[in-house]
Amino acid sequence: MRGRLAACAALALVASSAAHSAPLAVPPLTGPVVDTAGILMPQAQSELAARLIRLRAGDGPQFQLLVVPTLEGEPIEDFSIRVAEAWKLGDAQRDDGLLLVIAINDRKMRIEV
Numbered sequence: 001m002r003g004r005l006a007a008c009a010a011l012a013l014v015a016s017s018a019a020h021s022a023p024l025a026v027p028p029l030t031g032p033v034v035d036t037a038g039i040l041m042p043q044a045q046s047e048l049a050a051r052l053i054r055l056r057a058g059d060g061p062q063f064q065l066l067v068v069p070t071l072e073g074e075p076i077e078d079f080s081i082r083v084a085e086a087w088k089l090g091d092a093q094r095d096d097g098l099l100l101v102i103a104i105n106d107r108k109m110r111i112e113v
Helices: 002-019 042-057 076-087
Strands: 033-037 061-066 097-103 108-112
Touching: 033 042, 042 061, 076 097, 076 108
Parallel strands: 033 061, 061 097
Antiparallel strands: 097 108
């Protein structure tokens, strides 16, 4: 009985870790607005990008918007940190990067500074 219980527990642990082993890929930084969920209309995306570029040009922070369909079970805190580190946001001397991550289907959002 103990052997079966231990085997079931080990199998459940392996299945659980396999399901969550691959973190969500960080999308490439293609502009101030990265919408991998495809929810923003092209005109809205262009207007947002233009505003964020003007903000940066006016000696403001580098503000990036990332919209993803889902986090695939990954905590938004972990994902947003990975994105900010991969994208190397902001001016190194001023340390002024700002990232807004929105996960549409998960109904989550986070601002990473």
